[in-house]
Amino acid sequence: MSTSNSPVRLNARLDTRPDGGPSRGLWLVKWLLLVPHLVVLFFLWVAFPVLTFVALVAILVSGRYPRPLFDFNLGVLRWTWRVWFYGYGGLGTDRYPPFSLDEEPDYPATLDIAYPERLSRGLVLVKWWLLAIPHYVVIAFFTGGGGILLWQWGESRLGVGGGLVAVLALFAGVALLFTGRYPRGIFDLVTGMNRWVLRVGAYAALMTDEYPPFRLDLGGADPAGPRVRPEPAERVATHSGGSAGRVVGVVAGVLALLLGFGLTAGGGALLWLDGHRGADGYLSTPVERFSDTGYALRFDASEISSVDHGLPGVDDVLGRVRIHVSGVDSGAMFAGIARTSDVAAYLSDVPHGRFTGPRTMPHAAPMMRMRPPAVPMGDTMWVASDTGTGELTVNWVPRRGEWSLVVMNASARRGVAADVTFAATAPSLQPIAVGILAGGIGLLVTGSLVIVFAARQRPRRR
Structure with missing residues (x-):
């Protein structure tokens, strides 16, 4: 051997x-x-x-x-x-x-x-x-x-x-x-x-x-x-209770570490995002092209972001919102924001593309009847809108409730395509990020101390 x-x-x-x-x-x-x-x-x-x-x-x-x-x-x-x-x-x-x-x-x-x-x-x-x-x-x-x-x-x-x-x-x-x-x-x-x-x-x-x-x-x-x-002079006694306590302490410490890592990463990502504002102070999404063979493009804010679900202080989170819309062809375009219920009634039975966010497939609208919508400029339901050729800009301060953005041809003709960019000032982003980051670091320190303390516990001697 x-x-x-x-x-x-x-x-x-x-x-x-x-x-x-x-x-x-x-x-x-x-x-x-x-x-x-x-x-x-x-x-x-x-x-x-x-x-x-x-x-x-x-x-x-x-x-x-x-x-x-x-x-x-x-x-x-x-x-x-x-x-x-x-x-x-x-x-x-x-x-x-x-x-x-x-x-x-x-x-x-x-x-x-x-x-x-x-x-x-x-x-x-x-x-x-x-x-x-x-x-x-x-x-x-x-x-x-x-x-x-x-x-x-x-x-x-x-x-x-x-x-x-x-x-x-x-x-x-x-x-x-x-x-x-x-x-x-x-x-x-x-x-x-x-x-x-x-x-x-x-x-x-x-x-x-x-x-x-x-x-x-x-x-x-x-x-x-x-x-x-x-072997030490005194014999170490196997003590299952002490071992169980160490395991519980380590598990609690690990859970704190996992949550701390997540919060630290999230807070760091938000701080990084806050540092990439434009010269005008806005945070913008990349330009995304949307198109549909129907009469309009519809974006429901409740499906793009959950911050507008009737929550108090939503304007403190998003701040001012700015939407840039550029038509693909030379025709005049319209972009407007209205309550989701009004938009649903306006586009009822009208073929249109409904988008839940960038890089997603549109939801097919019901087509029980094929009718064109009314020309949008004459409707009083829009709380913010812009129309014309070139780049359109819609400025809006979010309010409580459910809201939707509609993009369509100004003449209400069929077939619409546009490049859309969403931006917001998000004034509370930095303090929120700092709070999340501080909480994550605190949990990392706490979890590490709990694990080390649990690891230091030794079996009882007899």
Whole structure:
């Protein structure tokens, strides 16, 4: 048997039942039984790269991996290994995995990583991507791009991949179903490949400077033997309540981080948008060409934007609205804004294109009768309008209610095409963006502190 100096110790024990292995058919429904674990692990694996990045900065500054972060990330790997071994990365036990970040030495699948007292500041910048590339190529065959751990900087995925590990576990499941026995050779090979994957995962997660060996150490017992880190004088007691509290804290922190990232991105985007006003202070949409074979183009503001649904202060959000309309041909055009109910009555039974926004297909108008509309200029329903050749400009201050824009030929002839641009001053955009951005940053800080605090919690000693 080959020896290993890897600080990563992975052990697995095949269920010992009188008939030779796990039950025949339970593996067929384990995908359902694993759902609660996968939900929790999703949040843990969102936190994992965040804490690893914090550890990277700490290693660059001090040459040490903060012990609370190390213990938490090790707990995530342990939890993942137990779930993977129970599920379709091993099928080696029918004992349901505990919801725990702790060691759980009595479970058939265990993992330990010796804590490094010092780590190289230089290696931390290159080992997780450049130096680990050869290993990534190898373990891609094992995991199929999914599996127990495909860790890239800033991104983590956990799932059942189509790699060799899952395929061999499936073969073992079929053997269990028909013979009641788990082929020992498959178990040894699957465990060896999982051992290789987790060694690479620990190296990529900056938890060791020891380069993973290019070697399949087969079998359930790690050839390196028992863990090498010294055991403290007092024994650490497995405390499921403490572990559950840590998980709840991390999940809450991750939710705060996700919401914070969203708000920060949204606030930043709004600030960027606010910085791209025209010289006249307006924010404009790109010029868009609209056309229809009917008599008019209709734009309902309630379908383009929800800010006009009778909400108070709508004029504070949009400010002044300006619409530019340019006809495609040389004929005179008309553009006007009126209440949606009046526009619906005006265009009743009139073929026209109804648009819900830029780059959308028009809604076909009902054609029970084919009649042209009245010439628009003589109607008093328009609250803002313009007519003529060249570029038309409609200036309007939004009011509560539902409003629509109509663009048509001034002579009310059939067939209309125009280039349309919508613009608004949006005076409240900057303070809204600053408020959203500040809230997002606050949630990012809060989420990070909650995760770090949860990671610092240690199991009780006895």
